[in-house]
Each structure stands twice: as structure tokens, then as C-alpha cells.
Amino acid sequence: MKGIDAFRELAPLLNNEPTVLANGYISREFFNVTDRRENFYMIGSMGLASAIGLGVALAQPQRRTLIFDGDGNVLMAMGTLAMIAACAPKNLIHIVIDNEVYESTGSQRTLSHDIRLEEVAKSAGYKQAMRVTRREDIRPAYQQLYKEEGPVFLLIKVEPAFDASQARVTHTPEEIRDRFMAALAG
Amino acid sequence: MLSSRIFVDKLRDSGFNFFTGVPCSLLSGLIAHLEGDPDLGYIPAVREDAAVGLCAGAYLGGKQPVLLMQNSGLGYSLNAFTSLNLIYKIPVLVIMSWRGYGGQDAPEHIIMGDINQQLLKTAGMEYAVLEEDHADRMLAGALKTIKDERVPYTLLVKKGLFDERH
Numbered sequence: 001m002k003g004i005d006a007f008r009e010l011a012p013l014l015n016n017e018p019t020v021l022a023n024g025y026i027s028r029e030f031f032n033v034t035d036r037r038e039n040f041y042m043i044g045s046m047g048l049a050s051a052i053g054l055g056v057a058l059a060q061p062q063r064r065t066l067i068f069d070g071d072g073n074v075l076m077a078m079g080t081l082a083m084i085a086a087c088a089p090k091n092l093i094h095i096v097i098d099n100e101v102y103e104s105t106g107s108q109r110t111l112s113h114d115i116r117l118e119e120v121a122k123s124a125g126y127k128q129a130m131r132v133t134r135r136e137d138i139r140p141a142y143q144q145l146y147k148e149e150g151p152v153f154l155l156i157k158v159e160p161a162f163d164a165s166q167a168r169v170t171h172t173p174e175e176i177r178d179r180f181m182a183a184l185a186g
Numbered sequence: 187m188l189s190s191r192i193f194v195d196k197l198r199d200s201g202f203n204f205f206t207g208v209p210c211s212l213l214s215g216l217i218a219h220l221e222g223d224p225d226l227g228y229i230p231a232v233r234e235d236a237a238v239g240l241c242a243g244a245y246l247g248g249k250q251p252v253l254l255m256q257n258s259g260l261g262y263s264l265n266a267f268t269s270l271n272l273i274y275k276i277p278v279l280v281i282m283s284w285r286g287y288g289g290q291d292a293p294e295h296i297i298m299g300d301i302n303q304q305l306l307k308t309a310g311m312e313y314a315v316l317e318e319d320h321a322d323r324m325l326a327g328a329l330k331t332i333k334d335e336r337v338p339y340t341l342l343v344k345k346g347l348f349d350e351r352h
Contacts, residue, residue, distance in 0.1 A: 020243065040246065044269025048239030051231075052270075055243020055251075058229075059204070079232030083240070087229060173274040181246055 001135045002161040003097050007033040009138040010068075010095070014038075017093075018056050018184055019066040022049035022073040024104040025162045026097055030068060032166045037179035041169045047076035050084065050094065057089040057150075060184060064091050064146070071098040071112035078120060084151050085125030092151040094121070095142075099160040107160050121153035129153035188318050190215030190348045196322070197252060198226060200329050202279060204244040205229065206237045207254030212283035212343055214351040217254060234259030238266035241278040250332075252279045257286070257302040257342075258295070267338055268309055277332040280340040284315070287344050306340060313340035316347060 003025065011034040020040045021027040026049075027041040040056075042049050053067035074081070074096055084092065096117060101107040122129040128148050132141050138156060145152040169176070194216060205220045206229040207213070220228035231237035234255045241251035255263070260282065270276065285291050286299015306313045312331055314324050328339040 018247075042270070044273065045235075045239065045266050048235065048242075048266060048270065051236045051239025052243035052246070055204075055240040055245070055249075056247045057243075058240075059244045059247025059249045077236060080236050080239075083229070083232055083236065177246065177274045177276060181248075184247055 001133070001156075001158050003099060003158040004029055004033065004161075004163070005135050006097055006138060006156045006158055009135055010142065013139060013142055014066070016183065017064045017066050018060065018180070019068060020049050020053040020056060021068045022046075022070045024070060024072075024102075026068055026070045026073075028166060028168055029162060031169045037183040039176075040180045041171070041176050043169060043173065047073050047080075049073050050077055050080040053092065053094070054080070054084050054087060054089065056184070057092040058087060061089065061091055063184070064093065065089070067092070067094045069094060069096045071096060071100060071110045071117060072102050074117050075111055075115070081121050081124040081126070085121075088125070088127075089151055090149045093142075093145055093154070094126070094151060095154045095156065097158055098155050099158045101160045103160045103162050118153055118155040126151050126153045129155070131155045131157065133157045187346065188316075188321055188348050190219050193321065193348065194219040194223065194226070196325055197279075200325060202250050202252045204241065204249035204251040205254070206231045206240050206251070207281075208232075208234050208237060208256065208259055209254070210256035210283040210285065211350055212256075212285070212345055212348065213254050213281065215349040216281065218351040234263045235266040238263050238270065238278070242270055242274075242276045245276050245278065252281060254281045256283045257298050260298065260302055260305055264305070264309060267311060271338050272310065275336040277336045278338045279328055279332060280338055282313075282340050282342055284342045284344050302342070311338055311340060313342060316341040316343050318347060
């Protein structure tokens, strides 16, 4: 399964959930699949998608909040898994698209081939953590986790197969902020 | 000396309602009062850059965040400030202890104590050194920058400004 297949599977399942997307191909690929004002494209600040998502979830406890993270981001900020588990926001779903490489910088390997990140999340104290490797398993896993009390974690293993001809996020950072905040305020 | 309790009340009255950080002994009184207040609370962060991200998310979700940290955390936070807050225009009030002020501190604080103002200036981060006699005016100035320019504003805190709890 390619990363874009995972995003194509997830996109129709979303409603108006605020969604924080990690930098690199995570943001860029999902932007090309479905651009919604609830998408916060984090274009820099690698490692902070999970912390930003936690902040959104705590500020808006009545709204289900999603994080679309990458393996490199999670490994950079494993301490944030502990913060999420300790804060225990019931409305938070943390999804990791795991391609085992830093793909946007030339596919150098991360550590997630050897380290099972969903087990790290579970050990940290997430209420539930699952791993899927087949596209047809994404929808049932997401729907199951959506029913559960958060924080929950879904790791989706993909192959590194980003199509670099895809457009970059065309919105400016301030536009991303404004439409995201407007969507949350509405 | 500024009373930590009174300053926390000023923060609350100014509309700040989300508090996180990584502790410093110089800020221990502030953190103790935040933790003791069920309406305000304080979220322990594992690293200063994670706290920057947490505050950014809270702001996007409608909160007015405050980040407490030692100046040692400035190094960890610079990429977060420059590639998140300063380009998206996401404000946060940073209350940063100034360890190593005047070269009088433990060795690990001396260099950062010497350069923290230059680092803030170089990064284009607005700041002020918090003074007991002008605390109200300085907090109002910070709030104005946060509201008008939507960028981080740092209040540097020297040793002895606040009562400590340790």
C-alpha cells in the first residue's frame, strides 16, 4: 500500500474533525487528496504535529481531533506520546503513516522498521493502539477507534512511494491558520 | 519581590487561560499557584519545543496560552518559534527565567545567560525584562503585541523577582 492509498481510504471517513498534518509528504499528499479548511498543514516545526494536535484537542474537548503524523515525527517527539497519554484527551485520534523513511529528504531510513511505534504508544498509556498493513483494514480500524475513548493510536504501514510531481500546499501559513481557526470557531 | 499569586491573578485577568511549560526554580512559585488553581491548571511538558507546539494548538483552538520555561529551553525552541509561530503568526506569552544573568550562576547557565537577549533579537522575537515596579505596564505591552501582531512575546524573569517554592 502506498501512502496515498491510505489517505484515499481515510479521506471519505472524515467529517469536520480538526486535523493536524505533519510536515513533509504527509501534509503535501493529503492536501492533494482532499483540501479542507479543517486541515492544519504543519509545513515546518518537525516533530510538533502531535503536540499541536494535543493542544487543539484540549482546547476543543467537544470536537474529535485527528493527528496525521509520520514515523519520523513520532520518533523525534516520543516524549509527546507521554504528554498525550497523561493528558488523556478522550477526543484524540493519532494516526501515523509509517513508511520507515524520511522520504522528503531522500528516503533515509528511520527506526520504525525495528521499533513498533504502536507498542510505544500503548506502553505510554494510549487507551488503544492498532497497526494495519492492508488498505482494506484501514476503514474498520478507524471506525472501531472512532467509537472508543481516546487517546487512541492507529499505525498504518505504507511503502515509500511519494509522487514528487504532486503540488505543494498552496495556502500561505497565515491562510492555513485563519481557515483552520474559522472552522473550529464555527 | 513580585507575589506569584498576584501575578497569576493578573495573567488570569488579562485573559490567559492555558498554561504549560518546563519548570525552573525561579518560576516555581508561579507554577505552584497555577497547579493549585482548578480553573487555570498547568500541563507539564516534556520539552520546551513540545510546549511551544502545545500552546500553538491551544491557540488555534481558541485558548490564550502561556509558556513557562528556563532560558535553557530557548535553544530547543528556536526552530519551533521560527518555523511555526513566526510564519503562521501564532502568539504565545513566554515567561522565561533568565538563568546566568550577569555571569553569576552555575556553569551550565553562563553562556545562555549571556546570549539569550541576542538570540531573541536575532530571531526577531519581541521581549522585555520583567520589572517589579512596571509589571502591569509590561504585561499590558505583551498582551498588545500578542493581540495586534499575533507573535510570541517573552518576559524575562531574573532571580529574586518572584517568590520561589522549593
